[in-house]
Amino acid sequence: MWDWTAFLHYLHSAYLIRGAGITLGLSVASMVLGLTCGLIAALMRISSNELLSRPARGYIWIMRGTPVLVQLIIIYTGLPQLGIRLGVLSSAIIGLGVNEGAYLAEVFRAGIMAVPKGQVEAARALGLSPWQAMRLVVLPQAVRIVVPPIGNSFNGLMKTSSLASVISMDELLRRTEMLIQVQFRVLEIFTVAALYYLVLTTLWGFVQQWIEARLSRAYADTMRKPDVLPTVQATAASHDAV
Numbered sequence: 071m072w073d074w075t076a077f078l079h080y081l082h083s084a085y086l087i088r089g090a091g092i093t094l095g096l097s098v099a100s101m102v103l104g105l106t107c108g109l110i111a112a113l114m115r116i117s118s119n120e121l122l123s124r125p126a127r128g129y130i131w132i133m134r135g136t137p138v139l140v141q142l143i144i145i146y147t148g149l150p151q152l153g154i155r156l157g158v159l160s161s162a163i164i165g166l167g168v169n170e171g172a173y174l175a176e177v178f179r180a181g182i183m184a185v186p187k188g189q190v191e192a193a194r195a196l197g198l199s200p201w202q203a204m205r206l207v208v209l210p211q212a213v214r215i216v217v218p219p220i221g222n223s224f225n226g227l228m229k230t231s232s233l234a235s236v237i238s239m240d241e242l243l244r245r246t247e248m249l250i251q252v253q254f255r256v257l258e259i260f261t262v263a264a265l266y267y268l269v270l271t272t273l274w275g276f277v278q279q280w281i282e283a284r285l286s287r288a289y290a291d292t293m294r295k296p297d298v299l300p301t302v303q304a305t306a307a308s309h310d311a312v
Contacts, residue, residue: 071258072256072258073258076253076255076258076259077258077261077262080249080253080255080258080259080302081262081265081303082250083262085249086242086245086246086249086259086262086263086266087266088245089240089242089243089244089245089246089266090189090242090266090267090269090270091143091154091240092239092240092241092242093228093229093231093232093235093241093242093243093266093267093270094270096159096162096163096165096166096231096234096241097224097228097231099163099167099169100162100163100166100227100231101167101170101223101224101227102167102168103163103164103166103167103168103170103171104166104167104168104169104170104171104173104223104227105171105220106171106179107167107168107170107171107172107174108170108172108173108174108175108177109174109175109178111126111129111130111172111175111178112126112174112175112176112177112182113172113178113180113204114126115127115130115175115179116182116183117178119139126175129172129175130172130175130176132172133168133169133171133172133173134172134173136234138165138166138169138230138233139233139236140268141165141168141169142161142162142165142166142233142234142236142237143236143237145161145164145165145239146158146161146237149302154173158234158237158239158240159239161237161239162234162237162239165234166227166231166233166234170223170227172254173223174220174223177216177219177220177223177290178212178216180214180215180216180217181212181213181216182209183207183209184212184215185208185211185212185215189207189208189211190203190207190208192196192207193206193207193208214285214286217281217282218277218278218282219287221274221278221282224274224278225271225274225275225278228266228267228270228274229271232267235247240268242263242267243263246259246260246262246263250260259289
């Protein structure tokens with residue numbers, strides 16, 4: 071039978087609340103790694119140099135084509151056979167981050183490709199190098215495009231992080247399972263855990279909406295300025311002078 075007393079008791083359990091905090095920290099750290107890997111892989115992927123594009127395509131193919139759970143187990147229990155030993159936290163961050171980076175690479179690539187080629191041609195006509203055109207013109211516009219899918223990816227990552235419990239990562243799901251083994255209130259405790267995940271994803275939804283609104287407003291303000299291109303040119307000149 072459902073026990074409301076037990077449910078309300080575990081709803082404010084400090085043990086589970088700390089687990090939710092660990093889940094959030096793990097998700098943020100993994101997302102930072104994923105963004106880094108994704109951006110690098112995307113830039114390599116669109117390169118005309120096969121020595122750069124082929125490894126990026128291979129990385130994306132492998133990471134997207136194999137389950138993240140298998141990747142976590144290989145990193146934590148398989149790599150020690152090769153003499154590479156990582157802790158639980160390091161294995162979880164690397165496994166989740168590298169896997170997420172493969173998906174974010176395609177998101178970044180789509181955002182970069184969505185920027186009109188005329189923007190690049192105009193930047194090159196102003197004397198910007200290819201790298202400066204990418205950094206000062208293309209990437210700022212691509213960021214505005216990719217923020218919504220990246221936000222959705224982080225939302226999913228907070229839930230996917232529960233897989234780290236398989237390698238004994240002491241996050242929310244792991245603590246939920248440990249508590250159930252002692253208290254035997256399966257439905258009530260799992261419901262509390264589900265509510266914690268729901269709170270985390272809901273709060274992130276508000277943050278994502280705020281970020282999207284800020285970027286859209288900043289982009290609109292920039293487009294209304296008549297001196298955007300001279301400013302970019304002056305910025306590029308100052309970089310060249312340095």
